[in-house]
Amino acid sequence: MKRPLLAMWLAAAVQAGAWAAPAQVLQVEDAERFAALLADGRLPDADTLQRAYLTPGSAGVALFTPGRIESAQHLAQTLHAQPQAYRKAIALCLPAARDIAQPAGALMVEVARRLGQPAEGAPAFALFGAMNSGGTAKAQGLGLGLEVLCQSVDTPQDARALLLDFVAHEITHVHQQRHAPDDVRFTLLYATLMEGFADYMMEQARGAPSGPSADRERYGLAHEAELWRAFQADVARGAGFGDWLYKARPARAGQPADMGYWLGKRLCEAFVARAPDRAAALHTLLLLRDPAAIVAASGYAPR
Secondary structure, three states: HHHHHHHHHHHHHHHOOOOOOOOOEEHHHHHHHHHHHOOOOOOOOOOHHHHHHHHHHHHHHHHHHHHOOOOOOHHHHHHHEEEHHHHHHHHHHHHHHHOEEEEEEHHHHHHHHHHHOOOOOOOEEEEEOOOOEEEEEEEEEEEEEHHHHHHHOOOOOHHHHHHHHHHHHHHHHHHHHOOOOOOOOOOHHHHHHHHHHHHHHHHHHOOOHHHHHHHHHHHHHHHHHHHHHHHHHHOOOOOOOOOOOOOOOOOOOOOOOOOHHHHHHHHHHHHHOOOOOOOHHHHHHHHHHHHHHHHHHOOOOOO
16 A cells, blocks of 8 residues: 555544543554454354455554454455464454553553653554564554464563563554654665664663564574675665665575674664764664764674
């Protein structure tokens, strides 16, 4: 869906009151309605999903539909193809989302405080998508796809930790979106710093990484210089995202997915460490107007 159409859709949600007075909690009503449709053991069809899930859905569902849920038909096809993933998320990650509703709100306020942004934050929604996104953010708010996130956890503790990590990561993207110009060039370097800064803020607000971020941390520290050389070469030749970002299965055996997130985080750490004014450095990273200058100023050069 093109940006103008999405903007009109979200504007309609505002007029309808769906975005009004956002409470600083993780809202789970959409996920609860979806789970209720599977409570009798049967899988709902597209008509039922449209009537009972998508049509009465919150602005979070509207946010998650373009390019993710897409349509009731697509959601039904995905659900019927992978019902075990949805049932696992209903049993494990929906209770975790309920448990962290209030802490998630406090976390969003904390990230805003660290970034020097308004404390009102934005609404956050736990919901079910079509197995293609664990989270997304726009200037108006963020959504978490429980069926995707729950694939990488097996205990309630790990589920709560991962959901809180994603809340902190995605709320950073909300603030980035609010400052992003319309003519952003979404290059490998820009996207790496954008995602890396969201992970950096997540760790600042949350502490040690968990889940996929912890896997990237272990691999990255063991292969840092090698990764940096390969990344620099790809940036220099104008390469696309390749194995660095948004690819579930990297070509290099043993390498976790999305190592660009980790490398971007390391660049942000180096930039802040060398800056004379931490608050100003965070603001520069939030705006991300000159990625190459940020890299140069970071002095990042692992050996």
